Amino acid sequence: MELNEALARLDAAEKKLYAYNTASSALYLDGDTVAPKDTAEGRGVALGILAGEQHKLMTDPALDETLAFLKEHKDELDLAKNREVEELSRAVRQLKRIPAEEYMAYAELTNQASDVWHRAKETSDFELFRPCLEKLVAYNRKFAGYYDPDKAPYDALLNEYERGVDRAYLDGFFAALREKLVPLIKAVGEKPQPDVSFLHRHYPVEQQRKFSDYLMEVMALDRAHCGIGETEHPFTLNFNSQDVRITTHYYEDDLASSMYSVIHEGGHARYELDVDPARDYTVLAGGVSMGVHESQSRFYENIVGRSRPFIEAIFPKIKEFFPEQLAGVTAEMFWRAVNKAEPSLIRTEADELTYCLHIMVRYEIEKALIAGDLTVKDVPGEWNRLYKEYLGLDVPDDRRGCLQDSHWSGGSFGYFPSYALGSAYGAQMLRNMERDMDVWGPVGRGDLSGVTGWLKEKVHKYGGLLTPAQVVANACGQFDPTAYTDYLTKKYTELYGL
């Protein structure tokens, strides 16, 4: 084989993977946004077949041969090509541990489960979802053994989402958080709460849609390349660096819910749109890991979006959108309201301070489920027990309990901790950013270009050109959870006058 031929083969394989991913993404997006209710079956058949074709491509001995040849010639390749070879080899290695039939059956299962979960959540009917969840857990326990038989199953799954992360790492991280956050949450709980009533006046969907357009404009999300849709559970989907979609969910009695969904998903989109287009159609396209992705979404949502300077900058405009609802409300009142910290039931609407407790509940349940220490039928009970223990709350039904998140229905076990890690990475990025430049002056004028520029330079532009650990090191330095606990302590001390 000639080097040029091998490179052409690599390129063809990557483009095909891109095409299969794009096709599946379009089907998922359709399924979650506009598809009629009872159409999952036909989509599932197509998705199963596409997954099978992708599997065939990834396990084709000719691809192995190409990758082996390119590894032998690594000195003749540039960084990007070497990383492509490395990442594709890794993906092939992992995939080969899953037999094709199981891989296809699993693709059909997740498509079906997503549909069932939607209906189960609607009617708060865990029993409806239980058989799906049992199958999903069984598959993931099995897959974990395929991924890395030397690791405990949950460690193997964690490693899929954030390489190098395992239970020991997370147990330590969460313990450090707990040590600082529990007394902080307690202190906050003893202080009077801000008025949030004005966030729950009537906010018509049509007007909120226009407000979303404005928020996307503030984040410089180019609408010719970034769309917004509406789904039960907001998400971001990237087709390529020139085509990213975010979704949100509007509640007419809650302004902050969609506002911060848009900023959160906008953070994911910012990352995707800022990846060097040279990575498009390769395995290095898109954000590098779930943890790094969440660091970006949560940076925009919380560190910037819920900061006093940002609120002060955009509040006059918010009032233009909702003059009646916000009559008599000041920027300071708004800032205090969107930062109200109080244990609550729904993760996606939890405040920045108590958010990690929601993650810890899911972490404990996933850990036990995948270890086989907890059966699926006991999930609601265990969920409710942990919400009582960690957040002091009684869960009234499974809709607001263990059925609230889409992750498990999509087959993601081991994803949740990435949210907490992302928050911690973000706080470290802020610390470094503040050393490099004036962060809050421009933000206070509604100008996010400096923040976005820094993040693009340190994180976004690489896509998968660097490994997740390299990106984290590049933007954060050595991982140190105290940046995060310090950040929260400072913020909530100011907010609540501790």
Next chain:
Amino acid sequence: MELNEALARLDAAEKKLYAYNTASSALYLDGDTVAPKDTAEGRGVALGILAGEQHKLMTDPALDETLAFLKEHKDELDLAKNREVEELSRAVRQLKRIPAEEYMAYAELTNQASDVWHRAKETSDFELFRPCLEKLVAYNRKFAGYYDPDKAPYDALLNEYERGVDRAYLDGFFAALREKLVPLIKAVGEKPQPDVSFLHRHYPVEQQRKFSDYLMEVMALDRAHCGIGETEHPFTLNFNSQDVRITTHYYEDDLASSMYSVIHEGGHARYELDVDPARDYTVLAGGVSMGVHESQSRFYENIVGRSRPFIEAIFPKIKEFFPEQLAGVTAEMFWRAVNKAEPSLIRTEADELTYCLHIMVRYEIEKALIAGDLTVKDVPGEWNRLYKEYLGLDVPDDRRGCLQDSHWSGGSFGYFPSYALGSAYGAQMLRNMERDMDVWGPVGRGDLSGVTGWLKEKVHKYGGLLTPAQVVANACGQFDPTAYTDYLTKKYTELYGL
């Protein structure tokens, strides 16, 4: 090879084709409905690759072998399997005449052209679209030679859409129409026109959306299996018999436009949803030909939807949706207004009587373009000349002229005549339906179940199980354009008191 193995191979190939079609359809649907403006490139790359994979599958010698084996065993196969073998063999034969690179390049071109056409139409800029159209014409001339080198190129293309149809057949058909319709249109033109002003009052989009829901209900289109979206140019897309989408376009100053788009596309959807689900995931899924499809959409739109009994049945409900706009309007006034016949510029909004003249313009231009008798740069001039000659109108700009339809941008040359044929088939179906049952009594009570039941039995349920000619024979008998001219003569004589 064993028979069972061959059947399993056939099934696998058909399912894969279904998956590729579903993937491409999802990408097209996204591109036409919610995708951000500047995202065609990445979609084009994916569509090109999917088309390439589909091409590879269709031209795989193993498939040939399977089909050949099954043909040898045709006596052991049931009607459906034999038809699948026949249709797939035909598709393979035709595809093999197109080299893979051209096939892929063409898929990318049509995706790009659709995007360019949208922009060109928006700005009425034919020059922007011209290079695309030149390439599309060149490809189609070339493809025509691949399809059937013994036929003149346009005849070969016509045969793709409606087997057995050629210029001789159409020249005769259109001549017969012209002979009857020209004096009829002239006679109508000498009569006073009905008042249509109330159709152009302010009809808010939000209320029109609810009206669309009602119309879909009247047509018994199950919303759990049939979605509605909004696009520039309305269309119907079928994923499978359980998942069909229609689109419409709302104009706030025109009630009839979207109303009849919904009924028209609803007719296509009715057909798709009524095909026997046993045909799903096979090459016999979906409507059998463009002509038969248009016969159904136009049957619902014109023969039923613009009939006096139907209008009388639904008019009280229409008034509930738009009480202010329709104050003082009677069902008879509404019936006369939606049937106003007058030469006009836009095909999709043309009345039933003059509609075929729009088709004749396109037919003449396509015929000349593909024959090489007309160059692309001369299309606007020729278009405008023919509109003057056939309809007596001056075309003010290309947006309302040769850029108005999406068909050419999608690579469809030879499709337009199907609309006229479909109208003629529909009139023959009505003649037969009236012999079999009381059509207008139930329609006059808003009950379309009899009409739909007849069409399902005679046309819909077969999908591709019968050939297009068999379906037409089954529902129409021997093709006879006089059923159509008789129908129009009777209708417009009553409307205009000729």
